[in-house]
Amino acid sequence: MMIYLIMIFSLIFMNLINFNLIMLYWQNLFFLLSIIFLLFNKTLYMNIKFFWFMFIDYYSFYLIILTIWILGLMILSFMNLNYKKIYLYNLIFLLFSLMFSFNSINYFIFYLFFEISMIPTLLLIIGWGKQFERIEAGMYMIMYTLFSSLPMMMILLKIYYINFSLSMIFLNNLNLINNEYMYMYLMLPFLIKLPMFFFHLWLPKAHVEAPVSGSMILAGIMLKLGGYGILRIILMMEKLNLKFNYLIITISLIGSLYISLVCMQQIDTKMFIAYSSIVHMGILVSSLLTMNLWGYMGGMFMMVGHALCSSGLFCLVNLNYERLYSRSMFLNKGFMNLFPSMGLMWFFMSIFNIGAPPSLNMFSEIFLINSLLAWSAILIIILMLLSMFNSIYMMFFYSSNQHGRIYKNLNNFSFMNIRELMLILLHLIPLFYLILLF
Numbered sequence: 001m002m003i004y005l006i007m008i009f010s011l012i013f014m015n016l017i018n019f020n021l022i023m024l025y026w027q028n029l030f031f032l033l034s035i036i037f038l039l040f041n042k043t044l045y046m047n048i049k050f051f052w053f054m055f056i057d058y059y060s061f062y063l064i065i066l067t068i069w070i071l072g073l074m075i076l077s078f079m080n081l082n083y084k085k086i087y088l089y090n091l092i093f094l095l096f097s098l099m100f101s102f103n104s105i106n107y108f109i110f111y112l113f114f115e116i117s118m119i120p121t122l123l124l125i126i127g128w129g130k131q132f133e134r135i136e137a138g139m140y141m142i143m144y145t146l147f148s149s150l151p152m153m154m155i156l157l158k159i160y161y162i163n164f165s166l167s168m169i170f171l172n173n174l175n176l177i178n179n180e181y182m183y184m185y186l187m188l189p190f191l192i193k194l195p196m197f198f199f200h201l202w203l204p205k206a207h208v209e210a211p212v213s214g215s216m217i218l219a220g221i222m223l224k225l226g227g228y229g230i231l232r233i234i235l236m237m238e239k240l241n242l243k244f245n246y247l248i249i250t251i252s253l254i255g256s257l258y259i260s261l262v263c264m265q266q267i268d269t270k271m272f273i274a275y276s277s278i279v280h281m282g283i284l285v286s287s288l289l290t291m292n293l294w295g296y297m298g299g300m301f302m303m304v305g306h307a308l309c310s311s312g313l314f315c316l317v318n319l320n321y322e323r324l325y326s327r328s329m330f331l332n333k334g335f336m337n338l339f340p341s342m343g344l345m346w347f348f349m350s351i352f353n354i355g356a357p358p359s360l361n362m363f364s365e366i367f368l369i370n371s372l373l374a375w376s377a378i379l380i381i382i383l384m385l386l387s388m389f390n391s392i393y394m395m396f397f398y399s400s401n402q403h404g405r406i407y408k409n410l411n412n413f414s415f416m417n418i419r420e421l422m423l424i425l426l427h428l429i430p431l432f433y434l435i436l437l438f
Contacts, residue, residue, distance in 0.1 A: 059300060060102040063221075063228055066307055067098045069430065070220040074213040076423050077315060078128075087128065091213075094120035098221055102228065107166040108156050110232070111149070114189075114225060118145055121222060124214040125206060134209035140202040148192045148199075151185035168232055177237035183244060186233050193226030194281045196248070197255020207274040212318035215270065219277055219310035224303040227281070230288050231299065238291065245289040249375075253382045256282030260389035264396070269317045269327045272397060273310060276353065279390065280306050287368040290375040298367025305360035305431060309352045312427030316346055319420055324407060329397075333404035342416055343402045345424045350398040352431055354391050359431050 056064070071091055078087060097117040104110035118141070125138045159176060160166050177183055192199040203223075207215050234241045256279045263279070266272040284302050287295035319342065320332050336343035352359040365387075372379045416424075 054100075054103045055105040056103060059228060059231060062300060062304055063102050063224060064099055066224070066304055067095065067102070067221050069426075070216060070307065070311060071095050073311065073315075073423060073426055074216055076419060076426070077216065077318075078211070078213050083127070090120045090123050090127075094124075094217065098225070101225060105168050107168060107171070107232075107236075108153075108160070110168075110229070111153060111156060114229065115146070115149060117222070117225065118142060121214070121217060124217070125210045128211040128214065129209045130211070131209060133205075137202075137205040137209035141206045144192050144195075144199065144202040145189065149189035152189050155182050155185055168235070172235045174236070177240055180240065180244070183237055183240045186237070187230065187248070190226040190229035190233065191248070191285065193229065194223055194285055195226070195278065196252055196285055197259065197278065197282055198251065200255075200259075200278045203278065204271050204274040207314075208268065208270050212314055215314040215318075216311040219273070219314060220307040223277065223281060224307055227284055227288065227299060227303055230285060231296070234289065234291065241289060241291060245291075249286040249289055249372075249379075252282040252286045253372075253379065253386070256386055257382060257389070260386060260393065263393040264389070267329045269320070269329060269332060269397075269401070270314070272329075272393075273313045273317065276390075276393070277306070277310050279386070280310075283365075283368050283372075283386065287371045290371045292371050292374060294367050294374060295371035298364050298371055301360055301364030301367060304434060305352075305364050308427050308431050309349060309359075309361060312345075312349045312424060313353065315423055315427065316342070316349060319416070320401070323414065329400050331407045332401050334402070334406035336402040337406055339415060341421070345428070346398060346402055348428055349424075350394050352428075354394050355387075358435060360434050361431070363435065 071094070074091060075088070078084065094117060097113050097120065101110055101113040101117060104113060122138050122142060125134050125141070129137070156166060159171070163171070163176065165171065177186065188199075192202075195203050203218070206218060210218060259275050259278045259282070263272055263275045266275060280302065284299055284306075287302075288299045289295075317327065320335065321327055324331060326332065335346075352361050355361040355365040369383055372383060
């Protein structure tokens with residue numbers, strides 16, 4: 001509760017100081033809150049109820065830290081954008097909506113803030129995107145997410161009419177959902193948010209048209225909101241999930257294989273990272289639906305590790321774009337010859353996206369693979385192919401980006417400045433440190 005009071009005081013304080021100091025103040029506040037959360041993490045072993053609709057547990061704890069951290073990095077990344085004050089207010093509104101989503105103990109309050117968080121994300125894409133197609137991308141995102149979640153609201157109201165409660169703690173393990181259609185409608189909004197294969201068309205469009213900070217929040221937090229929703233909602237319908245999870249797991253893993261092949265023929269760097277995120281999210285949703293401890297723990301590691309890694313890759317793509325004004329892999333070549341420090345950052349982010357040690361992604365993949373093999377040993381063939389394809393397309397992506405002949409029409413020959421270096425390092429450092437914490 002103290003965090004919300006600090007932020008409300010900060011909103012009043014913002015109008016009294018210079019805007020450059022405002023940005024510095026909020027950026028430092030976000031990073032400080034993240035570090036305080038990590039140092040004083042006694043809440044990991046208990047459920048603490050703040051109000052009638054708010055609580056915190058192991059999963060929401062780390063996702064709140066991740067939200068605050070990514071929002072701080074977004075402030076660090078938007079120095080070159082217009083309308084900075086409106087942008088900052090939009091980020092703060094987004095932060096409040098996401099934190100209330102992760103803190104909600106009531107399913108309807110969670111659904112409410114789950115939908116509210118789409119408004120500032122849409123404003124980021126439409127307001128600060130660079131091309132006219134950003135309006136189409138924003139409409140794709142809203143139509144996919146909004147219309148899929150309307151049946152969920154009706155089912156939640158029906159559950160409340162029967163039980164007079166929508167508390168997550170009260171409804172867990174009651175197995176109230178005994179209808180296949182209710183199961184499908186409750187799962188659909190979160191499968192689209194992740195996104196699962198078949199429902200993924202909005203994500204590449206949104207990433208391509210969004211500014212770098214929009215891509216950071218989409219890859220870092222919004223996709224994880226879908227995973228967190230699945231984690232909460234399947235506890236209310238365990239029997240139906242154990243009956244129908246094979247269908248979603250099969251579609252997700254085979255879809256991830258297909259998307260891996262799509263990654264190998266991508267020429268747009270942003271589209272490449274967006275499709276690689278869909279591959280990882282397919283493995284994530286499959287492991288969560290196995291409903292064992294390995295899957296839950298691996299899903300948590302994957303949410304945090306992939307958020308930092310994918311967000312960092314989008315930042316690196318943006319650094320290349322600012323120097324070349326192109327996202328084409330045919331033109332983005334030979335950067336290691338000019339910017340060796342950036343080449344090192346590209347190397348770390350690429351191998352961490354594969355799941356190489358010593359990153360958090362490696363631990364997450366170990367847990368996820370174990371959970372899926374414990375559920376069905378037949379999946380070992382698909383998982384081996386996924387690991388192989390993931391390594392191939394990431395190595396190809398790194399080598400084509402950093403090696404080769406330099407494009408002669410390079411617009412902006414400038415080395416990484418302190419802001420850009422800190423932006424990437426603040427993605428990499430948690431990937432190392434969080435191994436020790438977990």
